[in-house]
Amino acid sequence: MNSEVQYRYLFGPVPSRRLGLSLGVDLNPAKVCTENCVFCQVGRTTALTLERNEWVPTADVLAEFDRWAAAGHQADVVTLSGSGEPTMHARFGDVLRHVKAAGRFKTAILSNGTLMFLPEVRRDAAEADVVKVTLSAWDEESFRKIHRPAEGATFARLLEGERALRAEFRGQLWVEVMLLPGYNDAPEQVRAIAELAKSLRPDAVHLNTTTRPALAGVEVPRLPEAWLRTVAPWFAPAAEIPVFAGRAKTPEATTDAEWLDLLARHPIALDALATACGADVPALERRLAPLVAAGQLAVEEHHGVRMVRVAGA
Ligand code: SF4
Structure with missing residues (x-):
């Protein structure tokens, strides 16, 4: 039997340069998200909302994880990520605590940062060893243009939440900056983002650009690798860039x-x-x-x- 069909909420593990062997946990049905980013590789957001809910049954996710772990599979880290914003799941903190209790795995969460203005979300996110948040805009207008967020999500709130997380979180805070031609790649725009990213005192900054065709209905070409390399030193710490396959x-x-x-x-x-x-x-x-x-x-x-x-x- 194909092992991939045995799991509904787990995917991978996939090798990640930064995390090691990473088992993904998807807590969102496709496609529930707080944003509808122009570069999204999952697809167009169909339920655009800030609502926090038990979008998938927590008991089923935990049972699936236990079955996976009991089968003796290996991973370095269990990462909450997938088809939408993981902090929208009202019990993502319980999932992190459950994985940690298994004792064998580090935990990570890949978040767009929109819900970090909520103290309860920050408290649960702080259970992870690594939290990665996104910062690809420098003001309200650029935020709206790139991320097309749900009503109630603003750039001011995003920044406020990400800064508060940094102040409270003792683990590794990583910031991902997605650079897109024509949206946020001009030198003064990248410098403005770099300045704001610095205020988050991140442990690492990851620069990215689209690597696969975006599926959110907007054609976004990728930036040349050489431009990413040019701007990487503008960040503090200097940004890491992906390994480009070709x-x-x-x-x-x-x-x-x-x-x-x-x-x-x-x-x-x-x-x-x-x-x-x-x-x-x-x-x-x-x-x-x-x-x-x-x-x-x-x-x-x-x-x-x-x-x-x-x-x-
Ligand atoms: S890129 Fe992430 S945050 Fe943006 S719409 Fe897709 S899943 Fe949501």
Whole structure:
């Protein structure tokens, strides 16, 4: 029998670079969420609400977990995540406590942060070893545009909740920043997000961009890896970026038109661009030299970092 069909609320375990082998627990029916993010990879939110409820039966989730653990399966961490915002489940704290009582697993929760303004949500979230919250906006308008939240969810509340969590939580607080072309990727926007992220005193910052087709009905292309590498040091601590499965083409294999297209939006740090291409800086510069000589690209220094951009952009 296929073991995958035996479980309704558990998924994986899947290897996670940051968490180790992670068993997922999904406490939301698809698709109940406090947000309807343009980049969502689960799909369009059909029940957009801040309502907290026992969206799936806690007893069934715990029984399933016990069955999984009794079968001798291995995982490093049990992670509440899945088809929506896990803190919407009124008893997610009981799930964390139950998993911890099993004694073998660390616990994590991946939250969008919208309900952290509620003291009872923060208290239960603090049961986890790791809490990851999202911060991809810098003001109310950008928050609404990117996350399309339920009525009652505001950027001010998000920030207030995430800051309060930091003040109370002794475990690892990670902040995820999802950067999207045309929404929040301009240098001044990223700097504004970085400034706010700093105020959360996170243990780690993870930069991300869309890696799979978004399923929420909005076409959002992914950002070039080199731009993520360029902005990563703007965060404190410096942001980590995902491992990209397919590397960018080598400098030699990239056409002139592709270079101009890649660099059209932002100036990108030469060393970040070289890393993304799997090349060294001199090799990259040799490849770009004809475009610089033709006046199509310019290399300039900003704050001690050498950046390349489309000339006149
Ligand atoms: S990305 Fe997360 S928070 Fe946003 S709609 Fe999807 S499940 Fe909800």
